[in-house]
Amino acid sequence: MPWVGSWVRSWVRSWVGATAVGPGGAPGSLPELSLPELSSPPPGPGRSHRVRLVLLAQLVLTALLAVTLPGPVGHAAGGAGSVAGERAGGGGGTGSRGGAGGGPGIRPGAGRAWPVGGPGGLVARFEAPPTPWAAGHRGVDLLAAPGTDVRAAAPGVVSFSGLVAGRPVVTVTHSSSGAPPLRTTYLPVTGSVPVGTTVTAGQVIGQLAPATGHCAGRDCLHWGLLRGERYLDPLALFGGGRSRLLPLGRDR
Template sequence: MVSGRANSGPGGPVLLSLRRDASPGPIAAGSRPQDGVRRRVVHNPLPRDPVTTGAGAHARTVHPSRRPALVLLALTALSLLLLLLLPAPPGRAAPGDDPVGEWPLRPRPEVVDRFDPPAVPWGAGHRGVDLAARPGQVVHAALPGRVAFAGRIAGRGVVTVSHGDTRTTYEPVAATVEVGDLLPAGAPLGRLELAGSHCFPRACLHWGWLRGETYLDPLRLVGAGPVRLLPLWRDAPWPLPAGLRPAGAPAGRPGGGGRW
């Protein structure tokens, strides 16, 4: 066996190994030449160390493994810049920027119970305001939007209207709208019911406003400012026949009222 020294190739050092057969055979016409030497070329893998390009003061070291990370960092920075420069979607109020709405009852109603959010998500409180009304009174949308829910929950008629990043709720209401309806501000939603009233045996509308799962004071939509509460018993309550309990009212409390 005859071995030669390693030469340098484009991909790294090249080891040239030569092996001579003891008795090479004759070469047939048209066949592969047989000179008795078998050649095998072995290429070393590319070096993983940094590569230095240039010479002298202009020499520069390139780290191949860092290039993908630098490209990814540049793309991320560009994406964040584009998000900051793009305008916000129209029709959505930024947090803290209250839209101008309308009262859901006409004429302007008296507020009989104010907004009193709970200290914890499932704690006691009042997640909206109660507005004095009469059974059968028309309830209107406070803001333009799309009907997200219209039906009954625990025996109470409920209508929810979505306004982008916020939504308003109205109850107890017998809905005259359907899910998916697009409504302008002031559009009729339905008529007020007595069953499920917070103010039972008086009728009142419970009006709520939410951003995500956070309850907000709906009076901010109408710029009501400080609220003067109306006594529930200023007038005589709506009379009910003895022993009559409205549909949806739990046993033990005639009207199914109460704060929530």
């Protein structure tokens, strides 16, 4: 601040007087403080008094400037901006992980097909058991007559086709659906394509076998959805069901 320097200089001149001589020899200017050479004779009393006054004035001026002048504003603003940027970046890093979680992990309704019929044939929904090993309905049931073509609900690869506990089952594994990948199961279905076949949504994978007693004497398809050993609601593939995680167990 200019007024601080002017005030200090006026105060120093009132103490030092007009005889103070600076490095350029101009009367009334602040002299530059310098230490005498070791070989020089000690300064006289008058000069020592003036040197002490000049040193005191410079110390006062330095203290006043340190108190009144602002700090490095540009650096402080930059620091605050950096912190805000880091926080914003941290928030952006918390995005969705897609299929890595317990849910379906693939967009509902994109490349999907009802295995048989449509939603009108739904006779039993997915039901979570009250305890892990209690009775529950680990899938959905769709009415259909024996011999009806059963289609893949989503694109994937046929990973199993055979008997499980005496019932014919077809399993399709859906890649790019998270880790572990999703699997859809269809029973009782007699497979019509070999294991390892890549299928698209709606492609026929087998035919419905005669009733096994699962639907109380009616013919139906039991359709399941799993991730690893956890059962999910197959209707979540269409966005119409909630994903419920259940331990692997015997289907009701």
